[in-house]
Amino acid sequence: MAEPVTRISTPMRLEYRFTPGRAASRFLRHVEQGELLGQRCPNCRKVYIPPRGACAACGVPTDEEVRVADKGTVTTFCVVNVPFYGQKIEIPYVSATILLDGADIGIFHLVQEVPAEDVHMGMRVEAVWHDERRPTLESISHFKPTGEPDAPFESYKDYV
Ligand SMILES: [Zn+2]
Structure with a gap:
């Protein structure tokens, strides 16, 4: 009797599209220029990078852009x-x-x-x-x- 198949290898591929949104798009365009651009929360003053367009802690938009080293x-x-x-x-x-x-x-x-x-x-x-x-x-x-x-x-x- 043949041995049971316990393992196979199969190629897999996953294609997907990432929609970065406004804040991340600007960040990525600046990366293309060799610059890192963050956004500062107007409430807690934290600088996020990569920016997501809002502060996760305060729930407010982060419109102020700041250069990060x-x-x-x-x-x-x-x-x-x-x-x-x-x-x-x-x-x-x-x-x-x-x-x-x-x-x-x-x-x-x-x-x-x-x-x-x-x-x-x-x-x-x-x-x-x-x-x-x-x-x-x-x-x-x-x-x-x-x-x-x-x-x-x-x-x-x-x-x-
Ligand atoms: Zn905040």
Whole structure:
């Protein structure tokens, strides 16, 4: 009697359209220009990036646009050691939450050009942009250490 089939591999594909809306569209057009544009809440004064057009905490529109630096501080991070299907980056590599200077919410991105074991909370990093930019955060290849002294924990403790 034949062995039961317990596992199969099958190709899958999912196509979808993302409608970014006004705030994210403006953000992505600025990314194409190598700029990071956030929006400030008129009530709590927090700067969101990428902007969603409204403050999730206050429920009010965030119309004021503010430039956010393309460098910031690693607040939390993860060393990826597990290989997975479709992986494009050699392991180990680091995914980090980076609090950009001038923003009140972290973005998630890669930290490279430094051994994974040397990445730490408070590390100052800056964006490495691709020469050819498109309206996507993938226009930033990764972040790399700036060489500046670590940010004091007090400066980012509320964002961890
Ligand atoms: Zn608010």
